[in-house]
Amino acid sequence: MEQSQQGGARMIEMRKVEKWYGAFHALKSVDLTVRQGERIVLCGPSGSGKSTLIRCINHLETIQDGEIVVSGHRLNDSQKAVDAVRREVGMVFQQFNLFPHKTVLENCILAPMRVRKLSRADAEATARRYLDRVRIGNQAEKYPAQLSGGQQQRVAIARALCMEPKAMLFDEPTSALDPEMVKEVLDTMIGLARDGMTMICVTHEMGFARQVADRVIFMADGEIVEENDPDTFFRNPQHERSRAFLGEILAHH
Amino acid sequence: MTLDFSVVANAWPALLSGVMGTMLLAASGMALAMIIGVLGVAILRAQMRIPSFLVTAFVEIIRNTPFLVQIYFIFFALPLAGIRLNPTITAILALGLNGGAYAIEIIRGGVESISKGQTEAGLALGLHRGEVFRLIVLKPALKAIYPSLSSQFILLTLTTAICTSISAYELTSVGQRIEAETFRSFEVYFTLTMIYLVISLITMWVLAAIGKRAFNYPDR
Amino acid sequence: MGPQELTYLVQGLGWTLILTAMGFLGGIVFGMVVALMRVSSRPWLRYPAIAWIGLFQGTPLLMQLFVAYFGLPLLGFDVPAWAAVGFALTAHASAFLGEIWRGAIQAVPKGQTEAANALGLHSRSRMFDVIVPQAFKLSLPATVGFLVQLLKGTSLAAIVGFIELARAGVIVSNQIYKPLVVFGVVGVMYFAICWPLSLYGRHLERRMAAGVLK
Numbered sequence: 001m002e003q004s005q006q007g008g009a010r011m012i013e014m015r016k017v018e019k020w021y022g023a024f025h026a027l028k029s030v031d032l033t034v035r036q037g038e039r040i041v042l043c044g045p046s047g048s049g050k051s052t053l054i055r056c057i058n059h060l061e062t063i064q065d066g067e068i069v070v071s072g073h074r075l076n077d078s079q080k081a082v083d084a085v086r087r088e089v090g091m092v093f094q095q096f097n098l099f100p101h102k103t104v105l106e107n108c109i110l111a112p113m114r115v116r117k118l119s120r121a122d123a124e125a126t127a128r129r130y131l132d133r134v135r136i137g138n139q140a141e142k143y144p145a146q147l148s149g150g151q152q153q154r155v156a157i158a159r160a161l162c163m164e165p166k167a168m169l170f171d172e173p174t175s176a177l178d179p180e181m182v183k184e185v186l187d188t189m190i191g192l193a194r195d196g197m198t199m200i201c202v203t204h205e206m207g208f209a210r211q212v213a214d215r216v217i218f219m220a221d222g223e224i225v226e227e228n229d230p231d232t233f234f235r236n237p238q239h240e241r242s243r244a245f246l247g248e249i250l251a252h253h
Numbered sequence: 254m255t256l257d258f259s260v261v262a263n264a265w266p267a268l269l270s271g272v273m274g275t276m277l278l279a280a281s282g283m284a285l286a287m288i289i290g291v292l293g294v295a296i297l298r299a300q301m302r303i304p305s306f307l308v309t310a311f312v313e314i315i316r317n318t319p320f321l322v323q324i325y326f327i328f329f330a331l332p333l334a335g336i337r338l339n340p341t342i343t344a345i346l347a348l349g350l351n352g353g354a355y356a357i358e359i360i361r362g363g364v365e366s367i368s369k370g371q372t373e374a375g376l377a378l379g380l381h382r383g384e385v386f387r388l389i390v391l392k393p394a395l396k397a398i399y400p401s402l403s404s405q406f407i408l409l410t411l412t413t414a415i416c417t418s419i420s421a422y423e424l425t426s427v428g429q430r431i432e433a434e435t436f437r438s439f440e441v442y443f444t445l446t447m448i449y450l451v452i453s454l455i456t457m458w459v460l461a462a463i464g465k466r467a468f469n470y471p472d473r
Numbered sequence: 474m475g476p477q478e479l480t481y482l483v484q485g486l487g488w489t490l491i492l493t494a495m496g497f498l499g500g501i502v503f504g505m506v507v508a509l510m511r512v513s514s515r516p517w518l519r520y521p522a523i524a525w526i527g528l529f530q531g532t533p534l535l536m537q538l539f540v541a542y543f544g545l546p547l548l549g550f551d552v553p554a555w556a557a558v559g560f561a562l563t564a565h566a567s568a569f570l571g572e573i574w575r576g577a578i579q580a581v582p583k584g585q586t587e588a589a590n591a592l593g594l595h596s597r598s599r600m601f602d603v604i605v606p607q608a609f610k611l612s613l614p615a616t617v618g619f620l621v622q623l624l625k626g627t628s629l630a631a632i633v634g635f636i637e638l639a640r641a642g643v644i645v646s647n648q649i650y651k652p653l654v655v656f657g658v659v660g661v662m663y664f665a666i667c668w669p670l671s672l673y674g675r676h677l678e679r680r681m682a683a684g685v686l687k
């Protein structure tokens with residue numbers, strides 16, 4: 001796993017990113033470089049800015065200062081850059097956000113047909129391939145409301161993959177799930193990581209972090225406080241806040 | 254007091270074609286109202302100041318003045334603008350504008366009830382704002398407010414009666430012609446009232462059937 | 474349009490307000506009866522109320538005005554036009570307000586009825602001391618909304634031939650051949666009364682929504 005950290009090209013770069021919500025300083029001079037094939041786990045207490053950070057990467061949030069470059073596209077206010085980034089970066093949400101009026105298959109082919117201009121046949125072939133991969137191919141004709149939370153989240157992952165993204169963002173993908181469904185979603189994510197997908201995951205699943213992360217990034221109060229390989233981070237956290245956070249997380253599990 | 258419904262009964266072919274006229278006005282009015290409603294909400298969603306203000310002003314003006322005054326205004330305004338339409342088309346226009354204002358208000362409520370996550374998921378997949386509205390937000394929003402929209406459309410169906418004031422072709426104007434020929438005012442209007450009752454029941458049933466078909470996906 | 478025409482319109486506006494007041498006040502009284510019948514557990518009270526509401530909500534107000542206008546004399550009531558129109562508006566309002574208040578009564582949480590029962594209140598006290606005051610508050614926005622609808626509805630008296638604001642507009646317009654100006658002014662007059670009411674209704678609604686969240 002170590003080789004990817006130095007090896008790959010720069011996929012995502014954030015330099016001195018500042019983000020405000022009114023008077024609230026949500027991101028404070030954040031610097032982050034993610035190389036191709038890297039797996040990053042982002043953790044920290046709630047309100048620390050981790051979700052905000054990944055939502056800036058695909059421009060769901062706008063930043064006030066600094067610079068974000070994703071796979072060569074510099075994010076500014078031009079719609080062209082935003083389009084290019086969103087075409088290449090997939091996102092999975094805490095609340096799944098599947099479209100309730102579309103079947104699983106329709107959820108998966110909508111963007112490929114509209115954005116990547118695939119034919120319906122090609123989009124469906126791709127969709128079925130990824131649905132099989134997340135082991136939900138036999139539910140393709142069902143509506144989201146007919147699936148369990150874990151199944152819905154796997155569909156959401158497949159839907160993002162159908163755009164053939166170069167990187168994936170996960171925003172607390174298991175937080176809204178019943179405990180017994182967490183594993184099926186994590187297994188899917190581990191599979192993706194094994195196949196070399198560039199990933200940034202906001203999650204409190206420390207087992208997942210240990211198993212697949214190249215780096216764990218700990219945030220607090222809008223700042224990146226600590227950044228380390230998982231072994232070091234879990235065994236020997238450098239900062240007081242990381243230690244306190246880990247203590248709390250481990251106490252709960 | 255002597256009632257004589259036979260003259261009304263004898264006029265059934267005229268009444269029947271009047272019913273057709275009313276149905277035509279109602280259906281076209283609803284279609285136009287629907288288009289105006291969706292377009293209006295799309296404009297409000299774009300959050301551009303002047304267009305949004307115009308839509309809001311349109312909604313407030315229509316909702317706070319009587320339909321009768323609106324239809325007279327349109328009836329007299331169009332010819333001055335050099336547009337000559339027959340009374341029935343004018344009536345459809347007036348019904349559509351009136352119903353559209355209410356539809357904007359109702360559909361806007363539905364759109365606001367859809368979670369932001371739906372929009373974000375669409376944007377994250379690379380869809381543009383217009384596509385997100387059209388392909389993702391609109392249908393669940395309409396499903397959420399379909400009962401209110403249906404009641405509003407029943408009201409629109411009943412409002413068609415007022416179109417007799419500009420002699421549009423519909424049931425009430427047919428009735429007034431029969432009244433003028435027979436002087437059986439009460440019998441005519443009583444019969445019309447009962448026919449309207451049937452028309453609104455049928456409309457209710459048709460709208461329910463359309464809703465069932467259009468929104469047949471399960472939600473939770 | 475001169476001061477004479479304007480005076481004429483203002484007189485029409487006066488009649489519009491009188492008709493609205495008649496319909497609304499009458500509607501409040503009879504609407505209460507309709508609402509209480511509608512929520513009654515006795516079928517012989519409930520079903521007539523359901524039919525009454527369905528009849529007035531399922532037919533055009535214009536037809537209701539016509540039937541009253543031509544029907545009352547047939548029944549031996551030789552009443553002036555304003556009384557016939559007032560009668561129809563009252564009946565119309567009683568059905569709509571009855572339905573609005575039925576909704577409000579049924580929207581009062583069930584726990585209130587249970588609490589009243591637990592306190593040993595008899596059914597009349599339970600209804601008038603516990604349920605109705607709460608329902609009244611809940612129904613206020615919709616009631617104000619209906620007042621606006623009723624005020625606009627009085628314009629249909631014009632088609633029956635009664636001279637209120639809309640009819641006054643038609644007459645003036647025929648005299649001076651400036652329909653857009655006349656109907657513009659008439660529209661502004663309606664708007665000047667309805668809009669503040671609508672805003673007030675929305676204000677009540679917002680305040681209530683905030684109260685519920687508390």
